Every structure is written in C-alpha cells, then in structure tokens.
Amino acid sequence: MSKKFPEGANPMNTKCSRWKTILTCAFLLIAIALCDVRSASALPAGKVMAIPAFARKYGLPCSACHTAWPELNNFGQVFRDNGYQLMNDRDSPIWQNPSYFPISFRITPSWHRETTTNQAFDTGNGTFTQAGFDLSGMDLWSAGTIYKNISFVLLPSSDPTAVWHFEAAFIRFDNLKGSPWLNLRFGRFEMDNMISEKRFLFLSDNGGLYQIYHFNVPGSTNNFGYGDNQIGVELAGHSANSYTRYSVAVLSSNEGGVNFTTDVVPGAPPSNRSYDVNLAFSQAFNAPGPPGESGFGQERIGAFAYIGQRPTSYLTEGGAPLVGIDNKPFYRVGFAADLSYKNLELLPLFMYGHDNPYLGTLVPSTQALPLGAEAPTFYGGFLEAHYYFNPQNVALARFEQINVGQQAFNNLGDGSGSNGNITALTFGYRWYPIMFSRGGLALDAEFSRVRTIGQEPLGGISTGTVADPTAATWSNSIYLGFDFDF
Amino acid sequence: MTLKKFAVTFALGSVVLLTAGATASTAQSHVNSPDPLLGAPSVASETSNINGITGHAESGKHLYRRFCIGCHGPDGNGQGMNAPWIDPQPRDFTEATFKCRSTPTGTLPTDEDLYNAVTRGFVTTAMPSWRPLSPQQRADLVAFIKTWSPRWAKEKPGASLNIPPETPITIESILHGRELYQKLECWKCHGPEGHADGPSAATLTDSKGNPIKPFNFSTGERFMCGDTNRDLYRIFMTGLDGSPMPSFADVIQPNDAWDLVHFLRTLQVALPNQELTLWQSYRAAHGKDLKPIGPDAAGGAQ
Numbered sequence: 001m002s003k004k005f006p007e008g009a010n011p012m013n014t015k016c017s018r019w020k021t022i023l024t025c026a027f028l029l030i031a032i033a034l035c036d037v038r039s040a041s042a043l044p045a046g047k048v049m050a051i052p053a054f055a056r057k058y059g060l061p062c063s064a065c066h067t068a069w070p071e072l073n074n075f076g077q078v079f080r081d082n083g084y085q086l087m088n089d090r091d092s093p094i095w096q097n098p099s100y101f102p103i104s105f106r107i108t109p110s111w112h113r114e115t116t117t118n119q120a121f122d123t124g125n126g127t128f129t130q131a132g133f134d135l136s137g138m139d140l141w142s143a144g145t146i147y148k149n150i151s152f153v154l155l156p157s158s159d160p161t162a163v164w165h166f167e168a169a170f171i172r173f174d175n176l177k178g179s180p181w182l183n184l185r186f187g188r189f190e191m192d193n194m195i196s197e198k199r200f201l202f203l204s205d206n207g208g209l210y211q212i213y214h215f216n217v218p219g220s221t222n223n224f225g226y227g228d229n230q231i232g233v234e235l236a237g238h239s240a241n242s243y244t245r246y247s248v249a250v251l252s253s254n255e256g257g258v259n260f261t262t263d264v265v266p267g268a269p270p271s272n273r274s275y276d277v278n279l280a281f282s283q284a285f286n287a288p289g290p291p292g293e294s295g296f297g298q299e300r301i302g303a304f305a306y307i308g309q310r311p312t313s314y315l316t317e318g319g320a321p322l323v324g325i326d327n328k329p330f331y332r333v334g335f336a337a338d339l340s341y342k343n344l345e346l347l348p349l350f351m352y353g354h355d356n357p358y359l360g361t362l363v364p365s366t367q368a369l370p371l372g373a374e375a376p377t378f379y380g381g382f383l384e385a386h387y388y389f390n391p392q393n394v395a396l397a398r399f400e401q402i403n404v405g406q407q408a409f410n411n412l413g414d415g416s417g418s419n420g421n422i423t424a425l426t427f428g429y430r431w432y433p434i435m436f437s438r439g440g441l442a443l444d445a446e447f448s449r450v451r452t453i454g455q456e457p458l459g460g461i462s463t464g465t466v467a468d469p470t471a472a473t474w475s476n477s478i479y480l481g482f483d484f485d486f
Numbered sequence: 487m488t489l490k491k492f493a494v495t496f497a498l499g500s501v502v503l504l505t506a507g508a509t510a511s512t513a514q515s516h517v518n519s520p521d522p523l524l525g526a527p528s529v530a531s532e533t534s535n536i537n538g539i540t541g542h543a544e545s546g547k548h549l550y551r552r553f554c555i556g557c558h559g560p561d562g563n564g565q566g567m568n569a570p571w572i573d574p575q576p577r578d579f580t581e582a583t584f585k586c587r588s589t590p591t592g593t594l595p596t597d598e599d600l601y602n603a604v605t606r607g608f609v610t611t612a613m614p615s616w617r618p619l620s621p622q623q624r625a626d627l628v629a630f631i632k633t634w635s636p637r638w639a640k641e642k643p644g645a646s647l648n649i650p651p652e653t654p655i656t657i658e659s660i661l662h663g664r665e666l667y668q669k670l671e672c673w674k675c676h677g678p679e680g681h682a683d684g685p686s687a688a689t690l691t692d693s694k695g696n697p698i699k700p701f702n703f704s705t706g707e708r709f710m711c712g713d714t715n716r717d718l719y720r721i722f723m724t725g726l727d728g729s730p731m732p733s734f735a736d737v738i739q740p741n742d743a744w745d746l747v748h749f750l751r752t753l754q755v756a757l758p759n760q761e762l763t764l765w766q767s768y769r770a771a772h773g774k775d776l777k778p779i780g781p782d783a784a785g786g787a788q
Contacts, residue, residue, distance in 0.1 A: 004633075005551065005560035059568035059612045061556035075553070078618040086614040088607055089707050241618050286620040295622045391552045437556055437568050
C-alpha cells in the first residue's frame with residue numbers, strides 16, 4: 001500500500017470517501033426536505049465534452065485535463081487549444097496503435113423529481129409534478145487529430161428517445177504559420193464561452209442550464225441562446241500556455257441550424273441569409289499567495305460580445321415561410337471570471353442583452369413600430385462555486401438572477417416590468433469513484449429551484465401555460481444520476 | 487415559497503456546503519497524511535527553490551495526485567495504472583535517477599533540472615509539457631517529487647555543468663566532430679548516419695531492463711532534454727542516467743564537445759540548420775574523400 005496515498009490512485013474505498021457518500025445522501029435528503037417537490041422531463045442532450053478517448057490515447061487520468069470532468073482545467077484548455085495535441089511529436093494518429101479509435105460514449109441513467117407551480121390544467125390550476133427513473137440523451141463523441149495540426153470533432157447526440165442530431169461537427173486547422181495565435185475552425189461548434197455550458201457539472205432539468213445563456217425577454221421573437229452551438233467559422237488564438245486567448249467567429253444567423261433552418265431538428269423554421277459575429281477574449285494570471293504558501297491558483301478574466309440579426313418576417317409561398325427577411329439586430333455583451341482560491345473555484349458572469357424593438361414586438365420591420373414600443377433589454381448573470389475536496393469529489397452551488405430591464409411593451413403581466421425575471425439556485429455534489437484513463441463514472445446529486453415571474457421556466461417541466469401571469473412560478477428539480485463515459 | 491423562505495434555503499444550503507467542505511478537507515488531510523508508523527518521510531517540510539520560487543511538497547502532493555499518479559503511481563515508482571500501456575515506462579522516482587540533468591552522472595539533479603523537465607516534457611513519450619501549470623505549481627511538484635527517495639535527504643545535487651561559449655561552426659569543427667563520433671563509438675548505437683540503427687541498437691536496455699532505442703537523429707525530432715546546441719552539449723557531457731547513454735565529460739574536452747555537437751547537427755537531415763547546410767556543401771565537393779563511419783573505419787572517419 002502506498003504510504004503517501006493509502007487509497008492508491010482511486011480513493012473510493014477510504015474512510016473519507018465513505019464519509020462523502022454519506023454526505024451526498026444527506027445532501028439529497030436535505031434538498032428533498034427543503035423543497036415542496038412534486039415533476040420529469042427529458043434531459044437536454046449534447047452537454048457532454050469529457051473524452052476518455054483522449055485519456056486512452058495519452059494514458060493520462062481524467063483529472064489531468066479536467067478540474068472535474070467535463071469541466072476543463074488549464075492543462076485541458078491548452079490541449080484543446082492546441083487542436084487536441086500534447087505537442088509531444090506523437091499526436092498524429094499515425095503514431096497510434098491501429099486498434100485505437102477515438103470514440104467515447106456518455107449517458108446518464110437517473111432518478112429525478114420535477115415540480116412546477118402556477119400551472120394551468122384542463123381540470124384547473126395547480127402544481128405539476130412528475131418523478132421517476134429516466135435516461136439522459138446520449139453523446140457519441142469522436143474527436144482527435146487527422147494529421148499533425150489538423151483536428152476534428154464529430155458529436156452525434158441523441159435525446160432520450162434516440163432522435164439524433166449533430167451537436168458539433170467541425171474541422172480545425174491548428175497553428176497556422178506555426179503560430180498558436182492562428183487557428184481556424186469550420187463547422188458547428190460551441191462558441192468560445194469562457195464559462196462553458198457544454199462542459200459544466202450540472203445535469204438536472206432546472207440546474208442543467210445557465211438561464212442567462214438561453215434567456216430572451218418575454219414576447220421577443222429572438223431565438224438566440226448564447227449557450228447553444230452555432231455554425232460558422234472561427235479564428236482563434238492563444239499564448240503557449242493559453243493564459244491569453246481570443247476568438248473571432250462569423251456565424252450563420254440561424255442559431256446553429258442546419259439545412260438553412262433555425263434548428264438541428266426536422267421541421268424547424270427557415271433561417272435568414274445574414275451572419276452574426278461573436279468576439280471573446282480572456283486573460284489568466286497567477287495570483288500570489290501569502291508568504292510561505294504556494295499561491296491561490298490561476299485566475300482568469302474575460303469579456304465577450306455577440307452581435308447578431310434575426311428576421312422580422314418571412315418570404316412565403318402559399319403561406320409557407322421560405323426564408324427570413326427584414327432582419328433587425330440584437331447584441332449580448334458581458335464579462336466573466338474564473339477565480340481560484342486553493343480548492344475553491346468561483347465562476348461569476350454578467351451579461352447584458354439588447355434586442356431591436358422590432359424583434360420584441362412581432363412587427364415586420366417594413367411597418368411602423370406600434371406606439372410605445374421599446375427595445376427589449378435584460379441583464380443578469382450567475383455566481384457559481386465549486387469546492388474540490390480532491391479531484392474526485394466536488395461540491396457545487398450556483399445562484400442566478402436575471403432581470404428584464406425593458407419590456408417591448410410595459411403591459412406584460414402586472415405591468416411592473418418584472419415579467420420574465422428569473423431567480424435560480426442550484427446545489428450539487430459530484431463524486432467520481434471511477435476516474436481512470438479508460439473510463440469515468442460520477443454520481444451526480446442535485447437540487448435546483450427556479451423562480452420565474454409570470455412565465456414558464458426555461459428548464460424543468462411545465463404544462464405550457466402559466467395559470468397566473470402576474471405570479472411567480474416555482475420550478476424544482478431533485479436529481480440523482482450515474483454519469484458515465486468510456 | 488416566499489422570497490424570504492427562498493433566501494433562507496440559500497443560506498442554509500450554503501452553510502451545509504461550507505461545513506461539509508471544511509469537514510471533508512480535514513478528513514482528506516488525515517487520509518493523505520503519511521503514517522508515522524510506516525516511517526514515510528514527511529512531505530510538509532520539503533521544498534524546492536527555482537529562480538526565487540519556493541515550491542512546497544504539501545501543495546505538490548495534491549498536484550501529483552491530480553496530474554501524475556496515473557503514470558508514476560501512488561508509490562512514485564512509475565507503476566501507475568497506465569504504466570503497462572506506456573512506452574517508454576514512466577520514471578521511477580524512488581530511484582532518484584533522472585535522464586535530463588545539468589549535474590554529473592550519478593548525482594542528483596538540481597531543482598531547476600527537474601523544473602525544466604516538468605516544464606518541457608519529453609517529446610516522443612507520454613510525458614507532456616506541463617507548461618500550462620503555473621511556475622509555482624511546477625515548483626511544488628518538484629518539491630514533492632523529491633520526497634520519493636531518501637537520497638534527497640542524504641545527498642546534495644551535483645554541481646551544474648559549466649558550459650563554455652560555443653565555438654564557431656566551421657567545416658573543421660564538423661569534421662573533427664565526425665572523427666569523435668567514430669572514435670567514441672557513438673555509431674554503435676546511433677548508427678553511421680544517425681538513424682539509430684547501429685549494431686548495438688537492438689540490444690539496448692535501460693536500468694530497469696526495459697528495451698530502449700537510441701535517438702534517431704534523422705527524423706528531425708527534438709531532443710528529449712532540450713533542443714538547443716547547449717542542450718545537446720549537456721546531454722552527452724552528463725549522460726542520460728538510467729539509460730545506456732554514458733557521460734563523456736571525462737573523455738572529451740569542451741572544445742571537442744562543441745565539435746561533436748556541430749557534427750551531430752549534420753545528422754538531423756530533416757531539421758534545417760546551419761551545420762547541415764555547411765556540411766552538405768562540403769560533402770558535395772569532397773564526399774568521395776570521406777571515409778565511411780563504422781567498423782570499417784578504424785583508422786579514422788575522415
């Protein structure tokens with residue numbers, strides 16, 4: 001037995017880990033007790049970016065690249081920025097054993113309970129509750145290098161009923177002209193979000209999304225979600241250690257849709273013919289600690305801006321929309337940080353959103369705006385905290401707040417302007433009993449509670465109609481899942 | 487639920503999390519503490535010093551667990567769970583034998599040597615560059631690596647090799663280096679043309695008995711211990727401990743060593759360099775006068 005690591009490489013059998021299992025269960029019980037729970041819907045698919053295929057290729061444990069998978073640490077970020085290369089002259093697949101194939105699977109069997117208040121039923125108003133065992137969608141990851149400095153990702157992803165789409169598919173030309181500052185990516189991909197929703201640690205219906213990444217002012221026709229994968233081309237670069245990073249992306253104005261539509265599923269509305277731009281920049285630095293100690297860790301701050309367009313009407317034939325026209329602009333700007341203090345990681349983000357009045361009023365831009373119409377705006381963000389007891393145990397908490405700054409018309413709900421405001425709180429705990437280079441298993445326990453004024457929640461379950469549009473809707477999730485990939 | 491109740495929920499949850507964190511941290515520290523009954527060295531007092539940065543083994547221990555344990559193992563002996571699939575095998579820290587050093591063969595490396603190795607990684611192996619870690623983190627890892635062997639408590643690192651300024655790159659220097667390549671029998675492992683196909687190449691093993699290949703100069707790959715001429719000088723003057731590559735510090739003089747460096751560069755035909763350009767033009771004019779390197783050139787390569 002190792003003297004310094006009595007638990008070996010895998011501390012699952014230690015007194016400490018047993019204690020943490022008890023903690024996990026206790027945490028769940030507390031969550032249940034605090035919540036007037038009663039409801040279940042399908043988990044969003046395509047959340048997964050932990051890739052044991054890379055661990056198998058390089059023989060590294062998950063924790064080398066992930067703070068807790070699927071979230072990347074800086075080493076993983078550098079690896080990703082280098083086009084999935086360690087730059088050790090063995091990255092090209094020509095060096096791999098011919099039997100190696102870069103594919104990973106991930107799925108999460110779970111039990112969860114969802115409940116949402118203020119719902120309208122045929123039989124009257126009340127609370128919608130559902131609970132039971134469930135499955136997440138499945139990701140079938142393939143990623144790696146086609147040749148030195150040419151990398152790729154192909155991610156077919158299914159929902160829980162096995163309806164597939166391409167969550168991500170791109171090719172990337174890395175280190176152009178021998179410089180890490182020039183990398184070109186082409187295809188469908190997650191934008192260079194400093195705080196990634198695709199690689200975060202939450203899975204529940206309400207907690208499994210950043211509310212602000214999908215928020216639009218109620219009534220707006222804008223379908224943009226900052227957390228959604230987009231389709232286009234990206235020029236990105238980074239310093240050798242990825243402390244400095246930038247990204248400039250030109251994207252179709254169609255929310256990542258394929259086949260000239262605005263989604264990746266059949267039957268989606270047609271897209272327009274314009275392009276959006278996303279800009280992202282971040283800078284990391286090492287925070288020194290008190291004298292005699294080893295410092296606080298790496299701190300990163302960043303800013304982003306998305307400037308886009310959406311149609312306000314459609315060219316039609318026989319009444320059927322063919323292509324979006326009469327575009328009007330919108331933008332999202334914000335800043336974020338990734339702050340470390342020893343084992344504690346804090347992820348704050350602030351975003352401000354602004355839509356053209358035409359997008360908020362459902363009026364074609366060829367017509368005059370209705371009297372009193374305003375440009376819809378919102379602002380808000382979140383503060384997320386991770387406490388890493390060790391690479392295999394992490395406690396999570398997140399608080400989110402979104403306020404509508406300006407309705408298109410001040411006549412929604414009770415007229416107070418708060419209609420659509422969201423307050424969300426999520427606690428979670430992830431325990432990784434298996435975290436090897438051949439596969440990973442995590443026990444994920446979460447409790448999430450979301451309050452939405454006058455609107456249906458963005459996550460969770462709902463009947464589709466709120467009973468009282470002036471009242472708050474509370475949506476709760478309790479979640480326990482076995483998150484595994486191999 | 488009212489907003490007040492919501493706030494209470496948030497506060498209560500935070501207290502639960504923080505309490506759990508504090509308690510679990512204490513428990514974790516306990517689990518990872520060395521058992522004094524087993525006589526394991528304490529890591530708390532071990533430090534490293536690299537260019538004004540003090541590394542702490544206690545911090546390095548957590549980093550080792552996150553980044554290194556999979557290959558180098560929980561005992562530091564290179565027998566991590568991934569080791570069976572890794573070639574060459576991960577370093578056994580319990581032996582305190584390191585290839586890339588600035589110190590004489592058989593001595594411990596300096597902290598800076600270990601730091602440079604962690605920073606640079608080893609090309610063509612599973613050991614990546616850990617430059618993405620902060621300098622402090624790398625220094626912490628060095629401090630922790632030094633806890634695996636009692637040699638660090640008993641011995642001091644050797645004196646760093648003094649590398650004199652590089653001599654001019656001339657054809658005479660290259661030709662003399664070629665003579666040394668023949669005379670010192672470098673070709674027996676590295677091959678007459680540096681293709682790693684010398685007569686002894688197939689028989690080489692490291693200090694653990696694992697097969698090991700000599701460096702193939704012709705591929706243009708970087709050297710494992712750095713890619714400058716100074717690095718190359720250092721490699722054969724200190725040797726690569728744990729491998730069949732010996733130290734030539736007692737065999738050749740500094741000026742001769744630079745000549746050998748200049749010739750070795752000419753073997754890197756896939757890597758454009760000044761020595762190669764000079765050599766190729768000389769060889770085009772005088773190639774027929776050159777004696778081949780190898781067993782048939784006992785009288786000298788030139």
